[in-house]
Amino acid sequence: MLLLLILFSGRFLTYTQSPNASDTIIILSGGAGRVEEGAALYNEGYASSILLSNAKESNSRFGDMLQTALTQGIPASIILTENDALSTYQNALYTLSIMQLHGFNSAIVVSSDFHMRRVKLIFDRVYKKSGIELTYVGSPSGYNAKRWWSDRKSRETTFNEYVKMIGNTFGYNGPEAKSTLDQIKNWFR
Numbered sequence: 001m002l003l004l005l006i007l008f009s010g011r012f013l014t015y016t017q018s019p020n021a022s023d024t025i026i027i028l029s030g031g032a033g034r035v036e037e038g039a040a041l042y043n044e045g046y047a048s049s050i051l052l053s054n055a056k057e058s059n060s061r062f063g064d065m066l067q068t069a070l071t072q073g074i075p076a077s078i079i080l081t082e083n084d085a086l087s088t089y090q091n092a093l094y095t096l097s098i099m100q101l102h103g104f105n106s107a108i109v110v111s112s113d114f115h116m117r118r119v120k121l122i123f124d125r126v127y128k129k130s131g132i133e134l135t136y137v138g139s140p141s142g143y144n145a146k147r148w149w150s151d152r153k154s155r156e157t158t159f160n161e162y163v164k165m166i167g168n169t170f171g172y173n174g175p176e177a178k179s180t181l182d183q184i185k186n187w188f189r
Contacts, residue, residue: 010148013161015116016138022047023104024080027065028091028119029054031112035065037139038110039072046108050074051098053091055081088119088164089173092126099132106133113138114145114157118165122173 025047027038035052042050055065062068069079080098085091088111099107111119116138123134144154163184167173172180 006149009162010114010143010145010154010158013115013117013158014113014138014143014145015120015136016113017135019044019046019108019137020106020133020135021045022106022108022133022135024049024051024099024102024106025108025110026051026053026091026095026099027069028088028109028111028115029057029059029065029085031115031139031141032060033139033141034110034112035059035068036072037137038108039069039074041108041110041137042074042078043072049078049080051080051082051095051107053082053095054085055079056083087174088115088122089126089168091119092123096126096130096132100130104132106135108135108137110137110139112141112143114141114143114161118161118168121165122168 019041025038025041027034027050038050041047050069052065052069058064060068062071066079066081070076080102082094082098085094109119109123116136120136127134143157144151148154148158167180
């Protein structure tokens with residue numbers, strides 16, 4: 001049983017759904033490839049706007065998320081931004097306000113593949129009573145979900161996501177949770 005749990009730990013983290021037509025595409029800051037994935041969904045006609053959460057964060061060779069979206073051919077006129085989120089929980093909280101302000105009823109949420117299980121848990125909780133339908137699409141990150149133990153980056157990513165997921169379950173959210181994670185990681189160094 002323990003062996004199966006270990007073997008499937010990486011696969012559990014990755015979560016993605018088939019995209020549905022939606023009012024907007026919410027792209028979370030924090031990883032390369034996320035804006036490109038969201039832009040591809042926009043270009044395929046899944047939504048008529050894009051909402052960048054923490055748009056000022058640099059995430060590619062093109063610069064911040066907004067600059068990256070523009071280089072992907074996304075018209076500036078359809079891009080909504082928020083610049084204050086410092087955590088996945090804040091991504092959910094701040095985008096919910098924008099969604100409600102614009103009267104949106106649905107969104108595709110885009111983040112890195114390994115991050116999607118936690119994104120879904122947090123967004124489902126924050127958006128629970130909003131009536132807004134969310135679809136989750138993971139962006140390829142290079143994370144090795146099937147053999148997460150085989151390289152250092154995938155091992156660390158797996159460890160981080162599970163620690164954060166446990167912390168989020170017990171109410172640790174936002175920047176203070178990241179500080180706690182750093183303390184826990186130092187115990188194992």
